Amino acid sequence: MKQRVRLTFRKEGAIRFISHHDVMRTFERLLRRTGLPLRASEGFNPRPRISFPAALGVGIASEGEVCEFDLDTWVAPGEIRARVGAQMPAGLGLADLEVISPREKGTVARAVYRVAMEGAPLPTPEQVAALLEAGTAVIVRRRGNREKDIDVRPFLRALRHEGDRLVMTIRTTPAGAVRPEEVLRAMGVPDDTIKRHARIVREKVILQ
DSSP, rough: OEEEEEEEEEEOGGGGGGHHHHHHHHHHHHHHHHOBOHHHHHHSSBBOEEEEESSSHHHHEEEEOOEEEESOOOOOHHHHHHHHHHOOOOEEEEEEEEEEEETOOOOOOEEEEEEESSSSSSOOOOHHHHHOSSOOOEEEEETTTEEEEOGGGEEEEEEEEEETHHHEEOOOOBBBBBOHHHHHHHHTTHHHHHHHHHHEEEEEEEEE
């Protein structure tokens, strides 16, 4: 009996600086080490069927990343949890695990981020209100030598102060999503301030 597993994991400490591709490779290795009956893809180079509904930017910590994988035969969830937890390297931690329908595939609807500024002020309530009330909020996205205008506002579902932190909910649409840093830029926070002082944690990924 085939089985599909969805696990939620934390990513923190120095390991938050590795790329999404490195995280994928890390999970493939650790799942192989568990000895679980991983279901593989078909073709000339079969690989374990592992997927991540949402990539995480380099340098961002997370309390709720999602990984899904398939097994060829049924294994008790408690046994899966014990085996996976035993193989997690430093900086990765198993937060939750559930068995889902073999036909179910997680698609991201939105993600919640928490932002603190260490040694620099947060955007003011007036800056937050101005962004929420704006019809558009265009910033320039730079990737290497390429530049592209991005309207941040359609992706922003919620934005609020919570104590000494800023909490933002960012939607994922067919056009993609924006990064928390881009939301800060849309409120006028300089790039250098973001790089030096922003401490960003993804609290959770919400699937649809």
